[in-house]
Amino acid sequence: MITIRLHRASNRTGGMNVIRRSAVAVLLLASMASTVLALQNSKSEEEKLRIVQGAVTDAQDRPLSGAVVQLKNTKTLQVRSFITQEEGNYQFHGLDPNVDYTLKAEHKGASSAVRTLSAFDSRKKPVLNLKIEGKK
Numbered sequence: 633m634i635t636i637r638l639h640r641a642s643n644r645t646g647g648m649n650v651i652r653r654s655a656v657a658v659l660l661l662a663s664m665a666s667t668v669l670a671l672q673n674s675k676s677e678e679e680k681l682r683i684v685q686g687a688v689t690d691a692q693d694r695p696l697s698g699a700v701v702q703l704k705n706t707k708t709l710q711v712r713s714f715i716t717q718e719e720g721n722y723q724f725h726g727l728d729p730n731v732d733y734t735l736k737a738e739h740k741g742a743s744s745a746v747r748t749l750s751a752f753d754s755r756k757k758p759v760l761n762l763k764i765e766g767k768k
Contacts, residue, residue: 680729681725681726681727681728681729682727682729682755682756682757682758683723683724683725683726683727683756683757684703684723684724684727684733684735684749684757684758684759684760685721685722685723685724685757685758685759685760686721686722686735686759686760686761686762687716687719687720687721687722687761687762688701688716688720688722688737688739688744688761688762688763688764689720689761689762689763689764690739690763690764691763691764691765691766693763694720695716695718695719695720695721696716696720696737696739696764697716697717697718697719697720698715698716698739699715699716699720699722699737699738699739699762699764700713700714700715700716700737700738700739701713701714701715701716701722701735701736701737701762702735702736702737702738703724703727703733703734703735704733704734704735704736705728705731705733706731706732706733706734707731707732712724716737722737727749729751729754730751731751732748732749732750732751733748733749734746734747734748734749735747735748735749735760735762736762737762737764738764739764742764742765742766743764744762744763744764744765745762745763747760747762
């Protein structure tokens with residue numbers, strides 16, 4: 633009888649190992665599935681966001697390098713800045729399409745008119761060029 637009891641005890645631990653392995657496998661599969669879903673959600677969120685870009689020029693339509701473009705979220709009042717590159721270009725990523733934004737450029741004490749990017753504008757990559765006429 634002692635040998636039978638030992639045999640049954642080893643069957644119990646063997647059965648527990650199978651259950652543990654199964655549980656670990658299920659947890660790994662669930663973890664991988666949630667990771668895949670999270671990646672898909674982040675991609676779909678990125679696809680919903682938009683980009684605004686453009687160029688800053690002077691009164692003679694020459695590109696202005698080093699101009700500061702300010703983007704203001706009219707809902708939260710958060711302001712983001714971008715310093716234009718050699719060709720006067722700027723770009724802002726990750727914009728909520730359901731929010732209005734204002735843009736303004738400044739260079740050496742002069743500024744452009746304020747432009748508005750409306751939530752009603754459905755373009756994913758609108759281009760808003762800014763012209764700095766002179767000191768105001």
